[in-house]
Amino acid sequence: xxxxxxxxxxxxxxxxxxxxxxxxxxxxxxxxxxxxxxxxxxxxxxxxxxxxxxxxxxxxxxxxxxxxxxxxxxxxxxxxxxxxxxxxxxxxxxxxxxxxxxxxxxxxxxxxxxxxxxxxxxxxxxxxxxxxxxxxxxxxxxxxxxxxxxxxxxxxxxxx
Numbered sequence: 240x241x242x243x244x245x246x247x248x249x250x251x252x253x254x255x256x257x258x259x260x261x262x263x264x265x266x267x268x269x270x271x272x273x274x275x276x277x278x279x280x281x282x283x284x285x286x287x288x289x290x291x292x293x294x295x296x297x298x299x300x301x302x303x304x305x306x307x308x309x310x311x312x313x314x315x316x317x318x319x320x321x322x323x324x325x326x327x328x329x330x331x332x333x334x335x336x337x338x339x340x341x342x343x344x345x346x347x348x349x350x351x352x353x354x355x356x357x358x359x360x361x362x363x364x365x366x367x368x369x370x371x372x373x374x375x376x377x378x379x380x381x382x383x384x385x386x387x388x389x390x391x392x393x394x395x396x397x398x399x
Contacts, residue, residue: 291316292313292316294342295316295342299362355368376388376392379391
């Protein structure tokens with residue numbers, strides 16, 4: 240009985256036992272694609288984590304950007320990771336989508352804050368500064384033409 244199991248294992252490990260298909264181009268190409276997809280997945284995940292840390296750690300003034308700012312680990316990110324570990328699968332997906340939208344809005348507000356701090360030397364006021372965005376579109380239109388203003392609005396909407 241034991242020798243039958245050993246013979247079966249040996250036959251699985253022996254490339255000649257399956258007709259020599261082990262080294263065929265189809266298997267090696269599939270293996271290469273799988274490795275590329277695995278590496279691409281890890282790289283994408285690492286870049287997404289860096290983007291989240293950047294969005295949570297970045298200051299709202301351009302002059303305060305230093306490498307030391309990004310050394311801290313944001314508590315909000317740790318709480319989000321803990322939620323992802325504790326919640327069931329369906330609720331985890333809903334929470335991830337909600338937190339993604341919140342992170343996008345936070346990043347947008349930080350970028351607006353940076354722009355307002357550079358241009359007007361004051362932070363962006365969420366309620367009072369919306370009319371100024373129309374003036375910004377008019378300014379871009381006068382500087383670069385209507386096509387430039389339309390392009391800037393499209394790019395801004397796509398970034399959001």
